[in-house]
Amino acid sequence: MIPIGDTRRALLPPVPAASARELRLRREAAAGQAAPVPAAVSDHYVPAAAARDASSFLRAGCGPDLLKGLRRGKWAIGATLDLHGSTLDEARQRLDQFLQSCLTHQVRCVCVIHGKGHGSRRGEPVLKTTVRHWLAQLDCVQAYVECREEDGGSGAVQVLLRAGADA
Template identity: 50%
Template structure:
Protein backbone atom coordinates (compact mmCIF):
# COMPACT_ATOMS: atom_id res chain seq x y z
CA UNK A 1 0.00 0.00 0.00
CA UNK A 2 1.40 3.43 -1.02
CA UNK A 3 2.21 5.73 1.85
CA UNK A 4 0.41 9.08 1.58
CA UNK A 5 2.42 12.21 2.55
CA UNK A 6 0.09 14.60 4.34
CA UNK A 7 2.60 17.20 5.59
CA UNK A 8 6.27 18.24 5.70
CA UNK A 9 6.55 16.44 9.00
CA UNK A 10 5.85 13.17 7.23
CA UNK A 11 8.83 13.76 4.84
CA UNK A 12 11.45 13.75 7.56
CA UNK A 13 11.26 9.98 8.43
CA UNK A 14 11.19 9.14 4.75
CA UNK A 15 14.27 11.23 4.10
CA UNK A 16 16.07 9.55 6.94
CA UNK A 17 15.23 6.07 5.51
CA UNK A 18 16.47 7.04 2.03
CA UNK A 19 19.67 8.47 3.44
CA UNK A 20 20.36 5.31 5.47
CA UNK A 21 19.75 3.09 2.41
CA UNK A 22 22.13 5.18 0.28
CA UNK A 23 24.75 5.02 3.03
CA UNK A 24 24.47 1.20 3.32
CA UNK A 25 24.77 0.81 -0.45
CA UNK A 26 27.83 3.03 -0.51
CA UNK A 27 29.45 1.05 2.30
CA UNK A 28 28.81 -2.25 0.46
CA UNK A 29 30.37 -0.83 -2.76
CA UNK A 30 33.44 0.28 -0.83
CA UNK A 31 33.75 -3.15 0.83
CA UNK A 32 33.65 -4.96 -2.52
CA UNK A 33 36.10 -2.53 -4.07
CA UNK A 34 38.48 -3.00 -1.17
CA UNK A 35 38.26 -6.82 -1.47
CA UNK A 36 38.97 -6.61 -5.22
CA UNK A 37 42.01 -4.36 -4.62
CA UNK A 38 43.33 -6.77 -1.98
CA UNK A 39 42.95 -9.77 -4.34
CA UNK A 40 44.76 -7.89 -7.09
CA UNK A 41 47.59 -6.97 -4.75
CA UNK A 42 47.99 -10.59 -3.63
CA UNK A 43 48.09 -11.69 -7.27
CA UNK A 44 50.78 -9.15 -8.06
CA UNK A 45 52.85 -10.22 -5.05
CA UNK A 46 52.67 -13.89 -6.21
CA UNK A 47 53.68 -12.96 -9.78
CA UNK A 48 56.59 -10.88 -8.53
CA UNK A 49 57.71 -13.78 -6.32
CA UNK A 50 57.60 -16.62 -8.86
CA UNK A 51 57.67 -14.77 -12.16
CA UNK A 52 55.28 -15.12 -15.07
CA UNK A 53 53.06 -18.21 -14.87
CA UNK A 54 52.03 -20.18 -17.93
CA UNK A 55 49.20 -22.70 -17.50
CA UNK A 56 50.30 -26.24 -18.33
CA UNK A 57 48.92 -27.75 -21.47
CA UNK A 58 46.70 -30.69 -20.65
CA UNK A 59 48.16 -33.94 -21.91
CA UNK A 60 46.23 -37.17 -21.89
CA UNK A 61 47.88 -39.70 -19.58
CA UNK A 62 48.66 -43.22 -20.68
CA UNK A 63 48.51 -45.89 -18.01
CA UNK A 64 50.81 -48.82 -18.73
CA UNK A 65 49.89 -52.24 -17.48
CA UNK A 66 52.30 -53.57 -14.86
CA UNK A 67 54.48 -56.42 -15.97
CA UNK A 68 53.75 -59.59 -14.13
CA UNK A 69 56.72 -61.28 -12.45
CA UNK A 70 58.13 -64.29 -14.23
CA UNK A 71 56.63 -67.54 -12.98
CA UNK A 72 58.84 -69.47 -10.60
CA UNK A 73 59.59 -73.03 -11.77
CA UNK A 74 58.78 -74.49 -8.37
CA UNK A 75 57.56 -77.81 -9.71
CA UNK A 76 60.67 -78.25 -11.87
CA UNK A 77 62.91 -77.41 -8.92
CA UNK A 78 61.02 -79.90 -6.77
CA UNK A 79 61.42 -82.56 -9.47
CA UNK A 80 65.16 -81.84 -9.73
CA UNK A 81 65.56 -82.20 -5.99
CA UNK A 82 63.66 -85.47 -6.06
CA UNK A 83 65.88 -86.81 -8.85
CA UNK A 84 69.03 -85.78 -7.00
CA UNK A 85 67.78 -87.40 -3.83
CA UNK A 86 66.85 -90.66 -5.53
CA UNK A 87 70.01 -90.83 -7.63
CA UNK A 88 72.39 -91.06 -4.66
CA UNK A 89 72.31 -94.50 -3.11
CA UNK A 90 73.67 -95.55 0.27
CA UNK A 91 74.04 -99.15 -0.90
CA UNK A 92 76.67 -98.77 -3.61
CA UNK A 93 79.97 -100.55 -2.92
CA UNK A 94 82.82 -98.12 -3.55
CA UNK A 95 85.68 -100.03 -1.95
CA UNK A 96 87.02 -101.03 -5.35
CA UNK A 97 86.75 -97.47 -6.61
CA UNK A 98 88.84 -95.84 -3.89
CA UNK A 99 92.62 -95.70 -4.02
CA UNK A 100 93.95 -97.66 -1.07
CA UNK A 101 96.07 -94.88 0.37
CA UNK A 102 95.86 -93.50 3.88
CA UNK A 103 92.96 -91.22 2.97
CA UNK A 104 91.01 -93.45 0.55
CA UNK A 105 91.09 -90.89 -2.25
CA UNK A 106 89.07 -91.26 -5.47
CA UNK A 107 89.76 -90.50 -9.12
CA UNK A 108 87.51 -91.35 -12.03
CA UNK A 109 88.71 -93.52 -14.92
CA UNK A 110 90.93 -91.50 -17.20
CA UNK A 111 92.07 -89.13 -14.45
CA UNK A 112 95.80 -89.40 -13.83
CA UNK A 113 97.21 -90.05 -10.36
CA UNK A 114 99.09 -86.75 -10.68
CA UNK A 115 95.73 -84.93 -10.60
CA UNK A 116 95.00 -86.43 -7.18
CA UNK A 117 98.43 -85.42 -5.91
CA UNK A 118 97.87 -81.84 -7.14
CA UNK A 119 94.46 -81.77 -5.48
CA UNK A 120 95.97 -82.94 -2.20
CA UNK A 121 98.70 -80.27 -2.38
CA UNK A 122 96.14 -77.49 -2.94
CA UNK A 123 97.01 -76.87 -6.60
CA UNK A 124 93.49 -75.56 -7.30
CA UNK A 125 92.08 -72.63 -5.34
CA UNK A 126 89.09 -73.43 -3.16
CA UNK A 127 85.98 -71.79 -4.66
CA UNK A 128 83.06 -72.96 -2.51
CA UNK A 129 82.26 -75.03 0.56
CA UNK A 130 79.37 -77.08 1.89
CA UNK A 131 79.14 -77.80 5.62
CA UNK A 132 76.98 -80.83 6.46
CA UNK A 133 77.37 -80.57 10.24
CA UNK A 134 74.11 -81.20 12.06
CA UNK A 135 72.21 -82.53 9.04
CA UNK A 136 70.45 -85.89 9.04
CA UNK A 137 71.19 -88.40 6.31
CA UNK A 138 68.44 -87.47 3.82
CA UNK A 139 68.94 -83.73 4.30
CA UNK A 140 72.72 -84.12 3.88
CA UNK A 141 72.29 -86.23 0.75
CA UNK A 142 69.97 -83.68 -0.84
CA UNK A 143 72.20 -80.76 0.14
CA UNK A 144 75.26 -82.45 -1.30
CA UNK A 145 73.55 -83.33 -4.59
CA UNK A 146 72.30 -79.77 -5.05
CA UNK A 147 75.68 -78.30 -4.08
CA UNK A 148 77.66 -80.38 -6.56
CA UNK A 149 75.09 -79.81 -9.33
CA UNK A 150 75.02 -76.04 -8.76
CA UNK A 151 78.82 -75.73 -8.41
CA UNK A 152 79.39 -77.57 -11.69
CA UNK A 153 76.74 -75.47 -13.43
CA UNK A 154 78.54 -72.31 -12.25
CA UNK A 155 81.83 -73.61 -13.63
CA UNK A 156 83.53 -74.08 -10.27
CA UNK A 157 86.49 -76.46 -10.22
CA UNK A 158 87.53 -77.06 -6.63
CA UNK A 159 85.13 -77.24 -3.69
CA UNK A 160 85.23 -78.52 -0.14
CA UNK A 161 82.66 -80.73 1.56
CA UNK A 162 82.80 -80.77 5.37
CA UNK A 163 81.23 -83.94 6.76
CA UNK A 164 82.71 -83.79 10.26
CA UNK A 165 84.84 -86.18 12.25
CA UNK A 166 81.95 -87.77 14.13
CA UNK A 167 82.84 -86.43 17.57
CA UNK A 168 79.22 -85.45 18.15
CA UNK A 169 77.71 -88.66 16.77
CA UNK A 170 76.56 -91.69 18.83
CA UNK A 171 79.60 -93.85 19.51
CA UNK A 172 81.73 -91.00 18.14
CA UNK A 173 81.56 -92.64 14.72
CA UNK A 174 81.65 -90.39 11.62
CA UNK A 175 78.15 -91.19 10.34
CA UNK A 176 78.36 -89.04 7.19
CA UNK A 177 82.00 -89.67 6.30
CA UNK A 178 81.46 -92.93 4.42
CA UNK A 179 78.13 -91.87 2.97
CA UNK A 180 79.55 -88.64 1.53
CA UNK A 181 82.20 -90.65 -0.31
CA UNK A 182 79.53 -92.98 -1.72
CA UNK A 183 77.40 -90.06 -2.85
CA UNK A 184 80.30 -88.21 -4.47
CA UNK A 185 81.37 -91.25 -6.48
CA UNK A 186 77.88 -91.35 -8.01
CA UNK A 187 78.02 -87.75 -9.23
CA UNK A 188 79.28 -87.52 -12.81
CA UNK A 189 80.46 -83.96 -12.17
CA UNK A 190 83.04 -85.27 -9.66
CA UNK A 191 86.41 -86.15 -11.20
CA UNK A 192 88.30 -86.81 -7.97
CA UNK A 193 88.37 -86.16 -4.25
CA UNK A 194 90.88 -86.43 -1.44
CA UNK A 195 90.89 -85.93 2.30
CA UNK A 196 91.58 -82.29 3.10
CA UNK A 197 94.88 -81.17 4.55
CA UNK A 198 94.97 -80.53 8.28
CA UNK A 199 94.73 -76.79 7.67
CA UNK A 200 91.61 -77.32 5.52
CA UNK A 201 89.69 -79.62 7.85
CA UNK A 202 91.73 -82.82 7.86
CA UNK A 203 89.76 -86.02 8.32
CA UNK A 204 86.52 -84.03 8.65
CA UNK A 205 86.48 -82.72 5.08
CA UNK A 206 87.05 -83.66 1.45
CA UNK A 207 88.53 -81.59 -1.36
CA UNK A 208 86.55 -82.27 -4.52
CA UNK A 209 87.63 -81.68 -8.11
CA UNK A 210 84.78 -81.06 -10.55
CA UNK A 211 84.51 -81.63 -14.28
CA UNK A 212 86.08 -78.92 -16.39
CA UNK A 213 89.38 -78.97 -14.55
CA UNK A 214 92.53 -80.03 -16.44
Protein backbone atom coordinates (compact mmCIF):
# COMPACT_ATOMS: atom_id res chain seq x y z
CA MET A 1 0.00 0.00 0.00
CA ILE A 2 1.15 3.52 -0.76
CA PRO A 3 0.64 6.00 2.10
CA ILE A 4 -1.43 9.09 1.35
CA GLY A 5 0.65 12.25 1.16
CA ASP A 6 0.26 15.18 3.50
CA THR A 7 -3.28 16.59 3.00
CA ARG A 8 -2.57 19.73 5.06
CA ARG A 9 -5.76 19.17 7.02
CA ALA A 10 -5.95 20.03 10.67
CA LEU A 11 -6.91 17.21 13.00
CA LEU A 12 -9.08 18.63 15.75
CA PRO A 13 -8.65 17.19 19.22
CA PRO A 14 -11.63 15.63 20.98
CA VAL A 15 -14.05 18.12 22.46
CA PRO A 16 -12.89 19.07 25.96
CA ALA A 17 -15.08 18.42 28.98
CA ALA A 18 -18.24 20.42 28.58
CA SER A 19 -18.81 23.60 30.53
CA ALA A 20 -21.51 23.75 33.20
CA ARG A 21 -23.73 25.69 30.77
CA GLU A 22 -23.31 23.05 28.07
CA LEU A 23 -24.08 20.22 30.51
CA ARG A 24 -27.23 22.04 31.64
CA LEU A 25 -28.37 22.46 28.02
CA ARG A 26 -27.72 18.78 27.33
CA ARG A 27 -29.72 17.74 30.41
CA GLU A 28 -32.61 19.96 29.34
CA ALA A 29 -32.55 18.51 25.82
CA ALA A 30 -32.48 14.95 27.20
CA ALA A 31 -35.40 15.76 29.48
CA GLY A 32 -37.42 16.94 26.47
CA GLN A 33 -37.25 20.61 27.28
CA ALA A 34 -36.78 23.18 24.55
CA ALA A 35 -33.54 22.74 22.63
CA PRO A 36 -31.31 25.77 22.20
CA VAL A 37 -32.24 27.83 19.17
CA PRO A 38 -29.51 28.94 16.76
CA ALA A 39 -28.51 32.57 16.97
CA ALA A 40 -31.29 34.79 15.67
CA VAL A 41 -30.03 36.66 12.65
CA SER A 42 -31.93 38.73 10.16
CA ASP A 43 -31.53 38.31 6.43
CA HIS A 44 -32.20 42.03 5.93
CA TYR A 45 -29.95 43.55 8.60
CA VAL A 46 -27.30 45.95 7.28
CA PRO A 47 -24.56 46.72 9.83
CA ALA A 48 -23.61 50.37 10.21
CA ALA A 49 -20.01 49.38 11.01
CA ALA A 50 -19.49 47.45 7.75
CA ALA A 51 -17.51 48.98 4.91
CA ARG A 52 -19.64 50.51 2.18
CA ASP A 53 -18.87 47.60 -0.12
CA ALA A 54 -19.19 45.06 2.77
CA SER A 55 -15.63 43.87 2.12
CA SER A 56 -14.81 44.17 5.82
CA PHE A 57 -16.44 44.49 9.23
CA LEU A 58 -15.09 45.50 12.62
CA ARG A 59 -17.09 45.08 15.83
CA ALA A 60 -17.51 48.25 17.86
CA GLY A 61 -14.90 48.44 20.60
CA CYS A 62 -12.25 46.60 18.57
CA GLY A 63 -9.22 48.51 17.33
CA PRO A 64 -8.51 49.02 13.60
CA ASP A 65 -5.26 47.08 14.04
CA LEU A 66 -7.43 43.96 14.21
CA LEU A 67 -8.42 44.42 10.55
CA LYS A 68 -4.81 45.11 9.54
CA GLY A 69 -3.64 41.97 11.30
CA LEU A 70 -6.40 39.90 9.72
CA ARG A 71 -5.54 41.18 6.23
CA ARG A 72 -1.83 40.50 6.79
CA GLY A 73 -2.41 36.93 7.95
CA LYS A 74 -1.57 37.41 11.63
CA TRP A 75 -3.98 34.57 12.43
CA ALA A 76 -3.73 31.36 10.40
CA ILE A 77 -7.01 30.04 9.07
CA GLY A 78 -7.90 27.08 11.26
CA ALA A 79 -11.07 25.87 9.53
CA THR A 80 -13.03 26.50 6.32
CA LEU A 81 -16.73 26.27 5.50
CA ASP A 82 -17.89 26.14 1.86
CA LEU A 83 -21.51 27.21 1.41
CA HIS A 84 -21.66 26.88 -2.40
CA GLY A 85 -25.01 25.50 -3.52
CA SER A 86 -26.71 26.00 -0.13
CA THR A 87 -30.10 27.63 0.25
CA LEU A 88 -30.35 30.49 2.74
CA ASP A 89 -31.88 28.20 5.37
CA GLU A 90 -29.22 25.52 4.85
CA ALA A 91 -26.46 28.14 4.88
CA ARG A 92 -27.77 29.68 8.14
CA GLN A 93 -27.85 26.29 9.87
CA ARG A 94 -24.45 25.18 8.52
CA LEU A 95 -22.81 28.51 9.46
CA ASP A 96 -24.22 28.36 12.99
CA GLN A 97 -23.05 24.76 13.51
CA PHE A 98 -19.64 25.56 12.03
CA LEU A 99 -19.07 28.61 14.24
CA GLN A 100 -20.23 26.75 17.36
CA SER A 101 -17.81 23.92 16.57
CA CYS A 102 -14.96 26.39 15.99
CA LEU A 103 -15.66 28.12 19.29
CA THR A 104 -15.79 24.77 21.09
CA HIS A 105 -12.44 23.75 19.59
CA GLN A 106 -10.99 27.24 20.17
CA VAL A 107 -10.36 27.91 16.48
CA ARG A 108 -9.85 31.66 16.29
CA CYS A 109 -9.65 32.41 12.55
CA VAL A 110 -11.89 30.79 9.94
CA CYS A 111 -12.69 31.14 6.26
CA VAL A 112 -16.29 31.15 5.05
CA ILE A 113 -16.68 30.60 1.30
CA HIS A 114 -20.01 31.91 0.05
CA GLY A 115 -19.28 32.34 -3.64
CA LYS A 116 -19.40 35.43 -5.82
CA GLY A 117 -23.00 35.02 -6.93
CA HIS A 118 -22.37 34.52 -10.64
CA GLY A 119 -24.72 31.53 -10.68
CA SER A 120 -27.62 33.39 -9.04
CA ARG A 121 -30.95 33.63 -10.82
CA ARG A 122 -30.83 37.41 -11.14
CA GLY A 123 -27.06 37.58 -11.36
CA GLU A 124 -26.90 39.28 -7.95
CA PRO A 125 -25.11 37.58 -5.06
CA VAL A 126 -27.53 36.31 -2.43
CA LEU A 127 -25.33 34.24 -0.11
CA LYS A 128 -22.43 36.69 -0.35
CA THR A 129 -24.43 39.63 0.96
CA THR A 130 -26.56 37.72 3.44
CA VAL A 131 -23.72 35.71 5.02
CA ARG A 132 -21.73 38.89 5.60
CA HIS A 133 -24.74 40.53 7.25
CA TRP A 134 -25.24 37.46 9.46
CA LEU A 135 -21.61 37.53 10.56
CA ALA A 136 -21.93 41.18 11.56
CA GLN A 137 -24.86 40.28 13.84
CA LEU A 138 -23.11 37.48 15.74
CA ASP A 139 -21.43 38.42 19.02
CA CYS A 140 -18.72 35.80 18.54
CA VAL A 141 -17.45 37.58 15.40
CA GLN A 142 -14.93 40.35 16.07
CA ALA A 143 -14.10 41.16 12.47
CA TYR A 144 -14.02 39.87 8.92
CA VAL A 145 -12.19 40.83 5.75
CA GLU A 146 -12.54 39.72 2.17
CA CYS A 147 -10.02 37.02 1.37
CA ARG A 148 -7.00 37.52 -0.85
CA GLU A 149 -7.59 36.59 -4.49
CA GLU A 150 -5.72 33.27 -4.16
CA ASP A 151 -7.93 32.34 -1.17
CA GLY A 152 -11.25 33.09 -2.88
CA GLY A 153 -11.26 36.86 -3.32
CA SER A 154 -14.70 38.43 -3.07
CA GLY A 155 -16.26 34.95 -2.86
CA ALA A 156 -14.98 34.35 0.67
CA VAL A 157 -14.33 36.10 3.97
CA GLN A 158 -11.72 35.50 6.62
CA VAL A 159 -13.42 35.76 10.02
CA LEU A 160 -11.80 36.45 13.39
CA LEU A 161 -13.73 34.91 16.29
CA ARG A 162 -13.53 36.00 19.92
CA ALA A 163 -11.05 34.07 22.00
CA GLY A 164 -12.42 31.50 24.45
CA ALA A 165 -15.14 28.86 24.15
CA ASP A 166 -17.73 30.97 25.99
CA ALA A 167 -17.56 33.83 23.49
